[in-house]
Amino acid sequence: MKKLLLITSFLFLSTLMNASVTIQGIYFNDYEEKASLYLCNYYPLQAFIDLGLSNIQSERIIDNRVNIYTSLADMQNINSLDSYDLDRIKKQSHLIDWNVYTDDFGMTLHQTNFLYGLTGALIGFTFLFGFIQIIISEEFK
Numbered sequence: 001m002k003k004l005l006l007i008t009s010f011l012f013l014s015t016l017m018n019a020s021v022t023i024q025g026i027y028f029n030d031y032e033e034k035a036s037l038y039l040c041n042y043y044p045l046q047a048f049i050d051l052g053l054s055n056i057q058s059e060r061i062i063d064n065r066v067n068i069y070t071s072l073a074d075m076q077n078i079n080s081l082d083s084y085d086l087d088r089i090k091k092q093s094h095l096i097d098w099n100v101y102t103d104d105f106g107m108t109l110h111q112t113n114f115l116y117g118l119t120g121a122l123i124g125f126t127f128l129f130g131f132i133q134i135i136i137s138e139e140f141k
Contacts, residue, residue: 023072024083028090032106033072040069052090057081 021028028036039047040061048058058077069075075086103112 009114015066020071023076024086026086028072028088032090032093034074036089037069037098039089039093040075041065041097051092053088057085059092 008137012056021033045058045062048061049055053061057078060081061075064074067074072086075089103109108113
């Protein structure tokens, strides 16, 4: 019984952490939502035209960037976008090259992850080295 309760609570919490949203009948998981927002906030006009959106739709997406899109509900306010267009944006979101995305320090996602890993390894090595030094110094007293 405890295992069933534990599994059920884990599945419930993981569902809450991996949020999803449905806009105009199109389901977006957490990744698709964030990637679609990135696409709409930072990609140039030609990318939307190449995606198959009309010039008017593409220009409305660009013009409404005055305030950065923070949720897909903001995208729903653009009059000319229908569910077919949102589905195209969703499908394109899987093809985003995150190597060109940079944070506030100008670092790509891979560079940031490398620095986190390197920092973690150095901190772990320092603690391990200190622990070994304590053990060695206790043995020779």
